[in-house]
Amino acid sequence: QYHRTTMNGESLPQRLGNPVIGIIGSGDFSRSLAIRLVASGFSVVVGSRNPKRIPKGLFPDGVELRSQREAVDSAERVIFAAIYPEHYSTLVGLRDGLAGKVLVDVSNATRLDDGELSNAEQLAELFPQSRVVKGFNVISAWALQTGAHDGSRQVLICSDCSDSKATVVQLTRRLGFSPVDLGGLVASRDIEKAPLHLFPSWEGATLVTFLLFLFFYGYNVVKHVLLPYLAHGEHNFYQLPLETVNQTLPAVALILLGLVYLPGLVAAVLQLARGTKYKRFPSWLDRWMCRRKELGLMSFLCAGVHAVYSMCLTLRRAAGYRLLNAAYRQVIGGWNLCVCLSVVSGIWN
Ligand SMILES: NC(=O)C1=CN([C@@H]2O[C@H](COP(=O)(O)OP(=O)(O)OC[C@H]3O[C@@H](n4cnc5c(N)ncnc54)[C@H](OP(=O)(O)O)[C@@H]3O)[C@@H](O)[C@H]2O)C=CC1
Numbered sequence: 001q002y003h004r005t006t007m008n009g010e011s012l013p014q015r016l017g018n019p020v021i022g023i024i025g026s027g028d029f030s031r032s033l034a035i036r037l038v039a040s041g042f043s044v045v046v047g048s049r050n051p052k053r054i055p056k057g058l059f060p061d062g063v064e065l066r067s068q069r070e071a072v073d074s075a076e077r078v079i080f081a082a083i084y085p086e087h088y089s090t091l092v093g094l095r096d097g098l099a100g101k102v103l104v105d106v107s108n109a110t111r112l113d114d115g116e117l118s119n120a121e122q123l124a125e126l127f128p129q130s131r132v133v134k135g136f137n138v139i140s141a142w143a144l145q146t147g148a149h150d151g152s153r154q155v156l157i158c159s160d161c162s163d164s165k166a167t168v169v170q171l172t173r174r175l176g177f178s179p180v181d182l183g184g185l186v187a188s189r190d191i192e193k194a195p196l197h198l199f200p201s202w203e204g205a206t207l208v209t210f211l212l213f214l215f216f217y218g219y220n221v222v223k224h225v226l227l228p229y230l231a232h233g234e235h236n237f238y239q240l241p242l243e244t245v246n247q248t249l250p251a252v253a254l255i256l257l258g259l260v261y262l263p264g265l266v267a268a269v270l271q272l273a274r275g276t277k278y279k280r281f282p283s284w285l286d287r288w289m290c291r292r293k294e295l296g297l298m299s300f301l302c303a304g305v306h307a308v309y310s311m312c313l314t315l316r317r318a319a320g321y322r323l324l325n326a327a328y329r330q331v332i333g334g335w336n337l338c339v340c341l342s343v344v345s346g347i348w349n
Pocket residue numbers: 024025026027028029030047048049050081082083084085087090106107108136137138139140141142
């Protein structure tokens with residue numbers, strides 16, 4: 001590592017071959033990103049409003065803690081803005097230092113409703129001479145530190161400057177994540193909202209499972225509880241929380257399993273009818289095919305819960321028989337039959 005100097009004679013970090021990356025802000029995200037960057041061989045300069053206040057040991061060795069201005073000047077090409085968007089305007093004094101550099105916006109939206117401009121677009125308006133790239137907002141500080149695992153590997157990236165985007169894409173790969181290029185900066189509106197959607201790919205499967213459950217539960221309530229009550233005055237309402245649910249679950253599981261296999265058949269028929277497989281499926285079929293894994297796992301979940309329920313219900317019945325047996329023995333032994341039976345029937349129901 002060697003040092004170059006600023007106009008006022010201070011030395012700034014730089015390492016041959018590995019560009020110096022700047023990070024503005026010294027919070028959770030900044031710290032985790034710095035750890036990851038250093039581990040991947042980059043030099044890092046963190047720019048804080050008050051670098052002296054940062055406790056020793058918070059950032060790993062190899063990270064320089066400087067003022068915001070110095071960090072911006074030291075960073076060769078890429079600077080992360082790891083601060084909340086409300087504070088972007090406090091950086092306008094650094095405009096000249098940031099000119100021509102790649103400014104990465106990592107912020108998230110706080111609400112789902114459609115505002116006009118995304119945080120990244122507002123940052124680009126504040127710094128027209130910088131190249132704003134959106135990225136890393138879908139990666140938690142925790143995932144940055146512990147390393148990427150399957151679900152959190154993807155980093156959604158977009159920018160209006162393709163060169164700068166390519167730089168961030170490359171950087172993302174070196175950090176061990178999978179970059180996904182979503183096009184121009186306007187895509188940042190969706191990217192910023194991505195973390196607000198909980199398990200996005202599960203929405204459809206969960207809704208289908210819920211609706212199927214509702215339908216079959218209703219059917220079973222009518223068939224096994226309401227009709228016997230209306231026809232013969234039978235009181236089967238105690239079945240609602242356990243038996244009826246347990247009758248519903250296998251039906252839901254089987255239909256869901258059918259929904260896993262059905263789109264494959266539909267697709268095959270469609271290909272035969274079209275006489276070619278080199279044509280896109282209609283989008284509804286495409287989406288359905290992409291959700292087969294979730295549907296299958298939901299089916300498995302219902303079947304699993306059904307198995308557990310069935311086992312518990314059988315155990316409950318077995319306990320009932322044991323009790324009946326005990327009552328019988330006591331009657332033989334001279335107990336009052338009426339007392340025993342009333343106790344047993346109370347527990348049985
Ligand atoms: N934490 C996470 O898991 C993730 C965070 N993000 C995004 O990263 C950004 C930073 O988040 P996070 O690190 O958690 O937040 P923190 O609150 O931990 O850190 C924010 C930092 O901003 C700096 N800052 C600069 N200017 C101001 C100002 N005017 N007022 C207050 N603070 C200022 C502060 O550093 P200093 O005092 O040194 O100047 C502060 O440490 C956010 O936009 C967030 O959406 C994105 C994905 C995940």
